Amino acid sequence: MSSNGGIQIPSRLPLLLTHEGVLLPGSTVRISIDSARNMQLVKSRLLKGTSLKSTIIGVIPNTRDPEHDSEELPSLHSIGTAGLAVQVVGSNWPKPHYTLLITGLCRFRVTQLIRERPFPLALVEQLDKLEQYTEGQQLDGGLGELSQKFYQAAVQLVGMLDISVPVVAKLRRLLDSLPRETLPDVLAAMIRTSNTEKLQVLNAVDLEERFKKTLPLLTRQIEGLKLLQKTRKPKPDDEKRVLVIRKGGAFPSRQFSLDEEGEDEEGDDMAVLERKVNEAAMPESALRVCLKELKRLKKMPQSMPEYALTRNYLDLMVELPWNKSTKDCLDIRAARVLLDNDHYALEKLKRRVLEYLAVRQLKSSLKGPILCFVGPPGVGKTSVGRSIAKTLGREFHRIALGGVCDQSDIRGHRRTYVGSMPGRIINGLKTVGVNNPVFLLDEVDKLGKSLQGDPAAALLEVLDPEQNHSFTDHYLNVAFDLSQVLFIATANTTATIPPALLDRMEVLHVPGYTQEEKVEIAHRHLIPHQLEQHGLTPQQLQIPQDTTQEIISKYTREAGVRSLERKIGAICRAVAVKVAEGHKMSRSELSSESGTVQERAGTGRDSDLAAPPEMPIVIDHVALKDILGPQLFEMEVSERLTLPGVAIGLAWTPLGGEIMFVEASRMEGEGQLTLTGQLGDVMKESAHLAISWLRSNAKNYQLTNIAGSADPLEGTDIHLHFPAGAVTKDGPSAGVTIVTCLASLFSGRLVRSDVAMTGEITLRGLVLPVGGIKDKVLAAHRAGLKRVILPKRNEKDLEEIPAHIRAELDFVPASTLNKVLNAAFDGGFPTAAVTHPQVSSKL
Numbered sequence: 017m018s019s020n021g022g023i024q025i026p027s028r029l030p031l032l033l034t035h036e037g038v039l040l041p042g043s044t045v046r047i048s049i050d051s052a053r054n055m056q057l058v059k060s061r062l063l064k065g066t067s068l069k070s071t072i073i074g075v076i077p078n079t080r081d082p083e084h085d086s087e088e089l090p091s092l093h094s095i096g097t098a099g100l101a102v103q104v105v106g107s108n109w110p111k112p113h114y115t116l117l118i119t120g121l122c123r124f125r126v127t128q129l130i131r132e133r134p135f136p137l138a139l140v141e142q143l144d145k146l147e148q149y150t151e152g153q154q155l156d157g158g159l160g161e162l163s164q165k166f167y168q169a170a171v172q173l174v175g176m177l178d179i180s181v182p183v184v185a186k187l188r189r190l191l192d193s194l195p196r197e198t199l200p201d202v203l204a205a206m207i208r209t210s211n212t213e214k215l216q217v218l219n220a221v222d223l224e225e226r227f228k229k230t231l232p233l234l235t236r237q238i239e240g241l242k243l244l245q246k247t248r249k250p251k252p253d254d255e256k257r258v259l260v261i262r263k264g265g266a267f268p269s270r271q272f273s274l275d276e277e278g279e280d281e282e283g284d285d286m287a288v289l290e291r292k293v294n295e296a297a298m299p300e301s302a303l304r305v306c307l308k309e310l311k312r313l314k315k316m317p318q319s320m321p322e323y324a325l326t327r328n329y330l331d332l333m334v335e336l337p338w339n340k341s342t343k344d345c346l347d348i349r350a351a352r353v354l355l356d357n358d359h360y361a362l363e364k365l366k367r368r369v370l371e372y373l374a375v376r377q378l379k380s381s382l383k384g385p386i387l388c389f390v391g392p393p394g395v396g397k398t399s400v401g402r403s404i405a406k407t408l409g410r411e412f413h414r415i416a417l418g419g420v421c422d423q424s425d426i427r428g429h430r431r432t433y434v435g436s437m438p439g440r441i442i443n444g445l446k447t448v449g450v451n452n453p454v455f456l457l458d459e460v461d462k463l464g465k466s467l468q469g470d471p472a473a474a475l476l477e478v479l480d481p482e483q484n485h486s487f488t489d490h491y492l493n494v495a496f497d498l499s500q501v502l503f504i505a506t507a508n509t510t511a512t513i514p515p516a517l518l519d520r521m522e523v524l525h526v527p528g529y530t531q532e533e534k535v536e537i538a539h540r541h542l543i544p545h546q547l548e549q550h551g552l553t554p555q556q557l558q559i560p561q562d563t564t565q566e567i568i569s570k571y572t573r574e575a576g577v578r579s580l581e582r583k584i585g586a587i588c589r590a591v592a593v594k595v596a597e598g599h600k601m602s603r604s605e606l607s608s609e610s611g612t613v614q615e616r617a618g619t620g621r622d623s624d625l626a627a628p629p630e631m632p633i634v635i636d637h638v639a640l641k642d643i644l645g646p647q648l649f650e651m652e653v654s655e656r657l658t659l660p661g662v663a664i665g666l667a668w669t670p671l672g673g674e675i676m677f678v679e680a681s682r683m684e685g686e687g688q689l690t691l692t693g694q695l696g697d698v699m700k701e702s703a704h705l706a707i708s709w710l711r712s713n714a715k716n717y718q719l720t721n722i723a724g725s726a727d728p729l730e731g732t733d734i735h736l737h738f739p740a741g742a743v744t745k746d747g748p749s750a751g752v753t754i755v756t757c758l759a760s761l762f763s764g765r766l767v768r769s770d771v772a773m774t775g776e777i778t779l780r781g782l783v784l785p786v787g788g789i790k791d792k793v794l795a796a797h798r799a800g801l802k803r804v805i806l807p808k809r810n811e812k813d814l815e816e817i818p819a820h821i822r823a824e825l826d827f828v829p830a831s832t833l834n835k836v837l838n839a840a841f842d843g844g845f846p847t848a849a850v851t852h853p854q855v856s857s858k859l
């Protein structure tokens with residue numbers, strides 16, 4: 017290790033790649049080792065090696081974070097510091113890692129990388145002469161002057177500190193005993209410098225340059241300290257405080273613990289933090305906690321893991337908008353215009369939202385209710401929530417609750433846990449930076465439950481206006497006032513929202529759209545939006561109403577408009593390619609193209625320059641098929657009703673209404689009933705009810721079994737199937753459909769192919785009301801059916817249905833099964849001569 021009288025570092029050095037902190041010669045840092053390469057280096061060199069040589073390693077700063085450290089070696093900084101590993105501490109918790117205490121010796125340059133794995137090994141060239149340090153030569157010339165100036169500045173800095181603190185006294189002595197040329201490195205490592213600045217000092221191989229680089233940093237620190245001392249009023253207990261601050265943060269402690277992150281802030285870190293704590297306008301209780309934590313922090317060495325924890329906590333506390341809010345600028349008339357402009361249709365929802373806003377305007381301290389928009393996907397629930405924030409001039413933040421199954425997601429983890437974090441509510445507040453945003457709790461119906469507690473229970477406190485003024489996040493551990501936050505929830509169904517949570521909200525149902533509404537929404541909102549997204553203009557692409565109709569009926573089957581928007585997006589992409597190509601293509605080339613895209617002579621100014629002259633491209637029937645492929649959905653209704661034993665029911669799903677084919681068949685057997693299609697208990701009971709009613713009325717309706725006997729079940733097995741087989745179905749509303757389907761089977765007559773029905777049945781043949789009428793009727797209309805049989809007591813729900821749809825459908829309100837059957841079969845479903853006693857509902 018020693019040659020020519022000077023100290024030489026080995027010419028081959030294993031390289032330790034660090035991503036935080038910069039080791040400078042003459043300083044000591046603590047480095048946390050957890051990347052695979054560095055772990056290998058520690059294991060095979062430091063833990064196994066016995067010679068002094070084996071404890072010298074090259075530290076290369078500023079490589080990428082090891083988390084992102086791939087197999088590939090990142091490009092390395094060419095200059096590093098050879099360091100002596102003074103201490104290695106290993107730990108298995110929370111994951112295996114080592115902490116290395118390492119003292120910088122001298123600079124080196126990587127001349128050649130010998131190998132990369134298991135850890136990098138390189139040929140190096142030593143840059144600083146270590147013997148200089150020991151001989152203490154005098155520097156002369158310009159360099160001498162510079163070093164003298166630097167020394168004086170260093171003395172001045174130390175002079176500003178409290179000499180009664182032992183480390184300061186030691187530092188003062190060190191300044192005199194250390195060779196001058198080592199001062200830039202030693203001081204740059206001690207004073208407040210960012211990583212970038214330290215890196216510049218490391219890169220300054222030339223001594224003069226190094227002095228020049230470091231001197232301004234030193235002067236800056238002196239100025240900062242001066243400023244700090246000026247701002248401190250000489251209070252009796254102040255002196256003590258200055259001392260504490262110096263001890264803990266600013267200067268002396270850095271000599272021994274330099275492993276902190278680089279900070280660019282001027283002035284004393286702790287003082288800045290303390291100022292921020294005092295300025296955060298937090299309530300008394302929170303302030304007390306913060307000051308206590310701050311006090312602890314000041315006493316803590318920075319290398320302690322708890323230091324970072326406490327520091328993060330305090331940073332969050334000062335960032336939270338305790339008293340910061342936006343001013344509501346609510347103008348109901350403007351709100352109405354904005355809601356109307358952003359959303360077509362949705363009249364009921366918009367009316368209720370306006371009422372809600374109006375009451376808020378009159379009574380600003382309105383507590384609750386919390387609105388919950390319930391409806392199928394893509395009907396604009398989220399987007400109405402966003403509009404509400406816009407009309408109020410408030411910040412908007414969406415919290416997706418789908419799949420959240422841990423209550424700490426809402427309420428945060430206690431700070432005792434490693435990696436603890438605040439919950440989503442507090443995080444959201446930090447993100448928006450004000451305490452009165454609009455929070456959209458998306459998908460509250462999809463909250464999960466697990467061993468980690470029930471998130472819905474945590475939400476109860478958040479949403480309860482009586483409690484949420486003192487919401488306590490586990491991480492914060494002090495109350496935060498959420499009463500100014502406006503909560504809006506969305507869900508696809510109320511069935512899976514926990515009852516206690518549902519009870520705190522006002523549910524507004526947002527049903528699916530009719531075909532006509534979808535066309536309007538497409539032309540007013542979706543097409544312009546998609547055109548803009550794809551950099552197209554209406555002069556380049558036109559989608560006529562007929563085409564939109566076709567997309568809706570043949571390429572989408574949904575209650576909302578999301579997949580319609582996607583299809584329009586697909587068209588825009590296809591046209592964007594044409595337009596982009598068009599810039600290059602000559603007119604003749606274009607006209608020889610297949611006729612799938614109809615072209616009209618352009619009239620706009622774009623026609624000459626920006627776009628080819630054939631603009632706009634109009635998407636017609638052929639072009640649509642070309643872009644979107646063959647149609648995805650067919651109206652197959654009439655084809656499926658060509659045999660007896662099939663009837664169309666109407667079902668409600670969280671995705672909107674749907675038509676459902678109920679199929680029945682019979683074969684010789686022992687009177688067994690088989691049900692398939694993943695049915696729930698209620699639905700199975702409906703099937704049994706239907707069979708019982710039909711058996712008891714078989715004579716009356718002249719229903720027979722295969723052999724012609726009067727009991728339809730005698731010697732006969734019956735199979736009832738509900739497609740789609742993979743989807744679980746339940747509920748009583750299929751009752752009338754099952755009866756109709758079986759009546760068709762037993763009588764051998766076909767059910768009318770344009771009829772759909774819904775309704776619960778009783779054993780005595782009554783038809784009881786069911787829910788989701790609007791969605792069901794819309795589904796029947798979408799499917800092109802003409803007649804809808806529904807329970808008489810649901811007649812009032814028809815008012816919600818747009819007039820033009822009502823006009824196109826024939827509604828048959830039925831209170832008895834007799835009426836249902838009469839409406840479902842062409843020419844009615846006659847009874848035998850003995851007239852059936854008229855049963856009327858008294859329920």
Ligand SMILES: Nc1ncnc2c1ncn2[C@@H]1O[C@H](COP(=O)(O)OP(=O)(O)OP(=O)(O)O)[C@@H](O)[C@H]1O
Pocket residue numbers: 358359360361362391392393394395396397398399400458506507508537541542576577578581
């Ligand atoms: N009535 C409407 N007028 C204009 N645009 C609409 C309307 N309804 C829906 N949209 C548009 O449809 C898209 C989907 O809406 P949004 O994301 O709000 O649906 P959602 O109901 O919240 O669905 P999910 O339940 O899946 O969250 C948005 O781009 C929205 O702008």
